[in-house]
Amino acid sequence: MVRQWLAIAKAEYLVLSASMRPHRRAYLGILTSLAIIWAIIGAPILIGGLISMIIPMATLQPLLQVIFPGLMRTVALFLWIVLLLFPLSYALQEIKIGQWEIFLSNNVRTRSILAGTFFGKIPLFGLIVIFLAPLLITPLVLAFEVNLIGQILIYGVITLMSLGTIWLSNFITGVIQARLGESSRGNDIAKALAMVVAIVVIIPMYGLMFFLPTMSEMMGMNAFLVLPSTWFADTMSWFAVAFNDVGLTGSQIIGFGSILQLDMLTSTVLMGGFVLATVGLALGMSDRVFTIEAGVRTEIVTTVGKENIILRGVRRLVPGSFGSLMVTHFKDFMRKAQNLSKIFYGVVLATIMPVLIMSIDIGEEGLVLGDMFVTIVAMMALVGAMPFAGAGFLESKDQLWIIQGAPHGASRYVKSRIVTQALIGIVLIIIPTIVLNLLLEMTFFETLMLIGLGYMAIFGGMLVSTGVTAGNPNYEDTKSPAHQTNVMMSVMIAEFSIIGVLLVDVFVSIALGIDFFGILDSILGPANIMFGMSFIGILVQWMIGGLLVWTGIRKLSSPDN
Amino acid sequence: MARNGTVIRTEGLNKNFGPVQAVRNLNLEVFSGSRFGFLGPNGAGKTTTVRILSGLLKQTSGNAAVCGFDMNTQRDAIKAATGLLPESPGLYSKLSAVEFLEFIGALNGKSGEVLNRRIDSLLGMLGLEGRQDDLLESYSSGMKQKVLVASTLLHEPKLVFLDEPTSRLDPSASVLVKDLILALAEETETSFFICTHQTSFAEDVCDIIGILNAGELVVHGAPNDIIDSMKVDDLEDAYLKVVGGQVDRKALLAWR
Numbered sequence A: 001m002v003r004q005w006l007a008i009a010k011a012e013y014l015v016l017s018a019s020m021r022p023h024r025r026a027y028l029g030i031l032t033s034l035a036i037i038w039a040i041i042g043a044p045i046l047i048g049g050l051i052s053m054i055i056p057m058a059t060l061q062p063l064l065q066v067i068f069p070g071l072m073r074t075v076a077l078f079l080w081i082v083l084l085l086f087p088l089s090y091a092l093q094e095i096k097i098g099q100w101e102i103f104l105s106n107n108v109r110t111r112s113i114l115a116g117t118f119f120g121k122i123p124l125f126g127l128i129v130i131f132l133a134p135l136l137i138t139p140l141v142l143a144f145e146v147n148l149i150g151q152i153l154i155y156g157v158i159t160l161m162s163l164g165t166i167w168l169s170n171f172i173t174g175v176i177q178a179r180l181g182e183s184s185r186g187n188d189i190a191k192a193l194a195m196v197v198a199i200v201v202i203i204p205m206y207g208l209m210f211f212l213p214t215m216s217e218m219m220g221m222n223a224f225l226v227l228p229s230t231w232f233a234d235t236m237s238w239f240a241v242a243f244n245d246v247g248l249t250g251s252q253i254i255g256f257g258s259i260l261q262l263d264m265l266t267s268t269v270l271m272g273g274f275v276l277a278t279v280g281l282a283l284g285m286s287d288r289v290f291t292i293e294a295g296v297r298t299e300i301v302t303t304v305g306k307e308n309i310i311l312r313g314v315r316r317l318v319p320g321s322f323g324s325l326m327v328t329h330f331k332d333f334m335r336k337a338q339n340l341s342k343i344f345y346g347v348v349l350a351t352i353m354p355v356l357i358m359s360i361d362i363g364e365e366g367l368v369l370g371d372m373f374v375t376i377v378a379m380m381a382l383v384g385a386m387p388f389a390g391a392g393f394l395e396s397k398d399q400l401w402i403i404q405g406a407p408h409g410a411s412r413y414v415k416s417r418i419v420t421q422a423l424i425g426i427v428l429i430i431i432p433t434i435v436l437n438l439l440l441e442m443t444f445f446e447t448l449m450l451i452g453l454g455y456m457a458i459f460g461g462m463l464v465s466t467g468v469t470a471g472n473p474n475y476e477d478t479k480s481p482a483h484q485t486n487v488m489m490s491v492m493i494a495e496f497s498i499i500g501v502l503l504v505d506v507f508v509s510i511a512l513g514i515d516f517f518g519i520l521d522s523i524l525g526p527a528n529i530m531f532g533m534s535f536i537g538i539l540v541q542w543m544i545g546g547l548l549v550w551t552g553i554r555k556l557s558s559p560d561n
Numbered sequence B: 001m002a003r004n005g006t007v008i009r010t011e012g013l014n015k016n017f018g019p020v021q022a023v024r025n026l027n028l029e030v031f032s033g034s035r036f037g038f039l040g041p042n043g044a045g046k047t048t049t050v051r052i053l054s055g056l057l058k059q060t061s062g063n064a065a066v067c068g069f070d071m072n073t074q075r076d077a078i079k080a081a082t083g084l085l086p087e088s089p090g091l092y093s094k095l096s097a098v099e100f101l102e103f104i105g106a107l108n109g110k111s112g113e114v115l116n117r118r119i120d121s122l123l124g125m126l127g128l129e130g131r132q133d134d135l136l137e138s139y140s141s142g143m144k145q146k147v148l149v150a151s152t153l154l155h156e157p158k159l160v161f162l163d164e165p166t167s168r169l170d171p172s173a174s175v176l177v178k179d180l181i182l183a184l185a186e187e188t189e190t191s192f193f194i195c196t197h198q199t200s201f202a203e204d205v206c207d208i209i210g211i212l213n214a215g216e217l218v219v220h221g222a223p224n225d226i227i228d229s230m231k232v233d234d235l236e237d238a239y240l241k242v243v244g245g246q247v248d249r250k251a252l253l254a255w256r
Helices: A004-016 A018-054 A057-092 A097-105 A110-144 A148-180 A184-219 A228-242 A250-260 A264-289 A309-317 A321-334 A337-358 A369-388 A397-404 A409-440 A444-471 A481-512 A516-524 A526-557 B046-053 B075-081 B097-107 B112-125 B141-153 B171-188 B199-205 B223-230 B235-243
Strands: B006-017 B020-031 B035-039 B061-066 B082-085 B159-163 B191-196 B208-213 B216-221
Touching: A004 A018, A004 A110, A018 A057, A018 A110, A057 A110, A057 A148, A057 A184, A057 A228, A057 A250, A097 A110, A110 A148, A110 A228, A110 A264, A148 A184, A148 A228, A148 A264, A184 A337, A228 A250, A228 A264, A309 A321, A321 A337, A321 A409, A321 B097, A337 A369, A337 A409, A369 A409, A369 A444, A369 A481, A369 A526, A397 A409, A397 A526, A409 A444, A409 A526, A409 B097, A444 A481, A444 A526, A481 A516, A481 A526, A516 A526, B006 B046, B006 B191, B020 B046, B020 B191, B020 B208, B020 B216, B035 B046, B035 B171, B035 B199, B046 B061, B046 B159, B046 B191, B075 B082, B082 B141, B097 B112, B097 B141, B112 B141, B141 B159, B141 B171, B171 B191, B171 B199, B191 B199, B199 B235, B208 B223, B208 B235, B216 B223, B216 B235, B223 B235
Parallel strands: B035 B191, B035 B208, B082 B159, B159 B191
Antiparallel strands: B006 B020, B006 B061, B208 B216
16 A cells, blocks of 8 residues: 655655756755765864864863753754744745645545645755754753763664654644635745744844853753743753763762753653654644535625725825825735734844843943944844845735836836835834833934935835845745745845945055055044944945846846846 | 728747746637637637736747737837736725726726726626615625626727636626627727637627637638538537537446
């Protein structure tokens, strides 16, 4: 009998590795070999060498032994979130329940669908784990000089954690996809969720980068105990302690017990129980998850009401067909959940990033907002670039045909789109300014500068994104290389066109002996140099953005070859 | 019917996509007020031809004039004078039918009361007045096609390109579109260039037929003339005689 789950797993794997299709076997072989060499040889040498370069291992070892159980919980939490949410976010970018219809009509058991989609993901995400795991394991192994059996057991826990988490993620993805359904509306909500899921990952990432010591203090060890990632982390810590070659005494081991709070058996049972429970739960519920029905989600008919005061205001301010285009863009943009979630994403980034930067402890005086202004403005550019890069510009090539079908259609489309997005960008500066005012106690002048220069940077970022996307439209395909390129290019150009000015200044000072900072100092005063630098950076960004929009319009307008 | 001019004239039109020659040496003349049916199997080059003639795609070689405007130098003028119904719908899912048509009107430089009245009349004509304020995401494919037909006719083009206009429509909606084309052609002298697979539709609607096979125009003439000259019963038989496609039942079940 044909193993149905294997056929599904194979198809899933082929889809995931489609980008390396021409030389799939060779690439996968090379990647797997590299991953194994990295895990067994590269990572221990590299990490051990790096640690020894900073502090001799003999000095660091006792310190590592003390901090590691706590650190392990934080890092395991991060890894768990990544493994849980990234596959989820990736899968939500494209609802695929149409395939379920094929499976179910071919009498495939729902458990086979679940198992097949899970095993299909293993090669790709397994590779990611093999690359990441040594970074987590090596310091622990070095700190406790864990013997071979201990190392095998620790890698076993990492494997179990990875498989269990991907299984859970796969199951949650199925549940969400089934609830949303394969409709235009469902796809939109799924993409919005995929974006929000990414925020959930990014915030802890920044938290880990900047607040690691403080967070451990704030959360305390107990807060971690309810998290499944902690059970995996503690089991690994226990294995490291139990199979150590540093000669820990009985009292030292008891000391670790009081830090970890749960003993080895409890941690292992909780860990194993969690994995078994998720497997059992998913298999038990698979019949209920993989169902196709025309529920309310596909039957919802949204009827538009009267235009609100903002849209009426736009019509009054910009009469004629250009105003009509702007109103259409507003409606199209604001009614898509994925766009709203991108705006939310931008606002969150605009708010947390300056706070994180300002919280860097560099001395008794700390940072003055003015000193960091170029960095904050560059981040605002990123915030302006992200919501408008890649998806959300044109839904399909057919839509482009329609737009191109009108005389100067593409040009009018892009120009009206830019004016609309400039108005939407106001939200991106107002909300963060209010929050930052409350958190950072800014002066009136600083607030004014943040609103003025911050908005200019957001506008510039939006200009760059629109230009890049118009030049290379990726439509709604957020998994395409074109989308990744558009997002990366937009963000990089928007940000580095501002920061680049600083670098050019330094170069000009060193190479040509022109003291640009001195000139600005004499014009604006020492306290305002960074505001001046930000302004110059934004001018450069606008010029690049303008050029990109111009070339984008030309490309979008010209007939295909 | 007035036949006082030419709306399309092509001379040795060619289009290559790498090694694939999609259109071969197309020489064609379509008269004002006529309804030209462009038949051909999948991949014959019908959509490519329409895209070239509507100014969306560059030809590899050859020349064309559409509505008296030169294909190489007056693309925007061609776009202003023509309307295109694409093969697959590129609608905005989060706009209602009225909002989408307002968008198309605005792209063509139209706005205000005149546009609104035109939108209302087209939606009424196509039987969408009850659903005009619902988001397009909730429309069936046939309803979407009707909205696209309305968008094509919105700016009152002299020449309308219809790429598979009835492929997603039920029989009654197809009849509606057929009557709409006939009425517009007779009352307003609008010319139609219709790509279709449906030979019966082409026979009913079009006064001139061209059959394209592997990028080459192999048959050209009035439907009855084609039927008579090929000594067949109807246009479908003529089509099958030209492009092939008769089913060999033995071969069909040979795998059993």
